[in-house]
Amino acid sequence: MFTRQELIEYTREAKKNWLNHISIDCVVFGFHEGQLKVLSLKIKDEQKWYLPGGFVLKDEHLDDAANRILKQRTGLDEIFLQQFHVFGDPQRSRPHYEMYKDLVDNQDNWFSNRFITIGYYALVDFHNTVPAPDALSEKCVWCGLDDLPMFILDHKQILDNALDALRLQLNYQPIGYNLMPHEFTMPELQKLYETILDKKLDRRNFQRKILAFDILNRSEHPRKGGAHKAPYLYSFNLEKYQQALKEGLAAGW
Amino acid sequence: MFTRQELIEYTREAKKNWLNHISIDCVVFGFHEGQLKVLSLKIKDEQKWYLPGGFVLKDEHLDDAANRILKQRTGLDEIFLQQFHVFGDPQRSRPHYEMYKDLVDNQDNWFSNRFITIGYYALVDFHNTVPAPDALSEKCVWCGLDDLPMFILDHKQILDNALDALRLQLNYQPIGYNLMPHEFTMPELQKLYETILDKKLDRRNFQRKILAFDILNRSEHPRKGGAHKAPYLYSFNLEKYQQALKEGLAAGW
Numbered sequence: 001m002f003t004r005q006e007l008i009e010y011t012r013e014a015k016k017n018w019l020n021h022i023s024i025d026c027v028v029f030g031f032h033e034g035q036l037k038v039l040s041l042k043i044k045d046e047q048k049w050y051l052p053g054g055f056v057l058k059d060e061h062l063d064d065a066a067n068r069i070l071k072q073r074t075g076l077d078e079i080f081l082q083q084f085h086v087f088g089d090p091q092r093s094r095p096h097y098e099m100y101k102d103l104v105d106n107q108d109n110w111f112s113n114r115f116i117t118i119g120y121y122a123l124v125d126f127h128n129t130v131p132a133p134d135a136l137s138e139k140c141v142w143c144g145l146d147d148l149p150m151f152i153l154d155h156k157q158i159l160d161n162a163l164d165a166l167r168l169q170l171n172y173q174p175i176g177y178n179l180m181p182h183e184f185t186m187p188e189l190q191k192l193y194e195t196i197l198d199k200k201l202d203r204r205n206f207q208r209k210i211l212a213f214d215i216l217n218r219s220e221h222p223r224k225g226g227a228h229k230a231p232y233l234y235s236f237n238l239e240k241y242q243q244a245l246k247e248g249l250a251a252g253w
Numbered sequence: 254m255f256t257r258q259e260l261i262e263y264t265r266e267a268k269k270n271w272l273n274h275i276s277i278d279c280v281v282f283g284f285h286e287g288q289l290k291v292l293s294l295k296i297k298d299e300q301k302w303y304l305p306g307g308f309v310l311k312d313e314h315l316d317d318a319a320n321r322i323l324k325q326r327t328g329l330d331e332i333f334l335q336q337f338h339v340f341g342d343p344q345r346s347r348p349h350y351e352m353y354k355d356l357v358d359n360q361d362n363w364f365s366n367r368f369i370t371i372g373y374y375a376l377v378d379f380h381n382t383v384p385a386p387d388a389l390s391e392k393c394v395w396c397g398l399d400d401l402p403m404f405i406l407d408h409k410q411i412l413d414n415a416l417d418a419l420r421l422q423l424n425y426q427p428i429g430y431n432l433m434p435h436e437f438t439m440p441e442l443q444k445l446y447e448t449i450l451d452k453k454l455d456r457r458n459f460q461r462k463i464l465a466f467d468i469l470n471r472s473e474h475p476r477k478g479g480a481h482k483a484p485y486l487y488s489f490n491l492e493k494y495q496q497a498l499k500e501g502l503a504a505g506w
Contacts, residue, residue, distance in 0.1 A: 019274045019367065019369070020273070021273065021275055022275065022369060056341070056369075058343075058367070059343050060343060061341055061342055061343055062339060062340075062342075063341060083338060083339055085336060086315060086336055086371050088314055088316060088318075088371075090312050090314055114272065114311070116272070116275060116309075116315055118339050168425055168501050171424060171425040171501055171502070172425045248421050248424055249424070
């Protein structure tokens, strides 16, 4: 939480640089040890958490702002960021206003603004991510979906919505690049889908369906190791993957 | 186009009532005589057209604003409105600013604001729609997708984007309620899909796939008329249809 003087200065800079009424919140998913995780920030000296987010510079493209925010929190560049919903409840950012209303006049409180927030989600490579806290947080870490902390405002709803969007996306767009290692077995890819959908899938149906999407290359060499029958290794065909991201999966109409 | 005095008054009211930097544009699709049409407004005394749109009241939910705008332009209530994209190019609304910059000071020109616009699309019943122009337009009419007029700003891009979103949606959500009459034959529904996708579909594949979605009721009575083999009539099972809108189609993972 800001002191009075800090908030006055923050507000002065904010008004100079950013569009008012508009914010961005990012739901950043990573996949590690069979678990889906989400990048979360903990407010300094409080047991409250929030999603990576920020504001839009007066002359900045909205998508550039989202990429900038994501880069600041993860160190990652050129991530596939997907807008998924705009949260426009007039009361949604009111707790931010309430928090400071005895401290400063409304005009000195950037958060007395009503903010419509644009939700983006991203799927990132867990191992390449370098989480970094922002000015208001003491840490930025991965939280498992089964073990989430208490989020401020509507950030839990934003997260739930992103997860719904991700699950719908499985029906019409490819997924997995950035979340999987370069080469993977069919059961490993199935595990990712099962984790996102939070349900078991039939092995043969999964294989038939994912191969019909025509986005995978099969390596000529099975994985080396102890197993008596070594599994085939697959990787994404990036050209077809990118095309399917734009046009939908081949299994559509 | 406004006169100087009109713009000054419009801007004064706008600043009092609306959030700045945020607008809404609606792509309203209807289906008539085998053609997909989009509701468009023509600017008074100019050969320029735009999509139904508007701004958000300071204390209004974003989705309520979209519904209000849609109701004003179509007379329709409780329409399934889908957010599909936020357009955030910092230059996108600049032509509006340019148009008036010699007429008034920036502070008297609401359009000197940069606007991020939130795109919604809606599928409406052509026959129940009562198109109504707004204060800046001389008419509000249906335009066929094959015969579109010249749109202002990025409105053509917004329309194209909505069409892409609609086509993707065919893969994971039901479509057709509001666009079709209460009862319809399988070929009639196929024609709607073909029109949206702008391609021919195989009759048997279409029937198999749409029935697998489990959102249709088949009437016990075939259509009466001259045909020697009368076709079956279908209608949407609204309960299952609503569920599939929320959760995705049954044919998913």
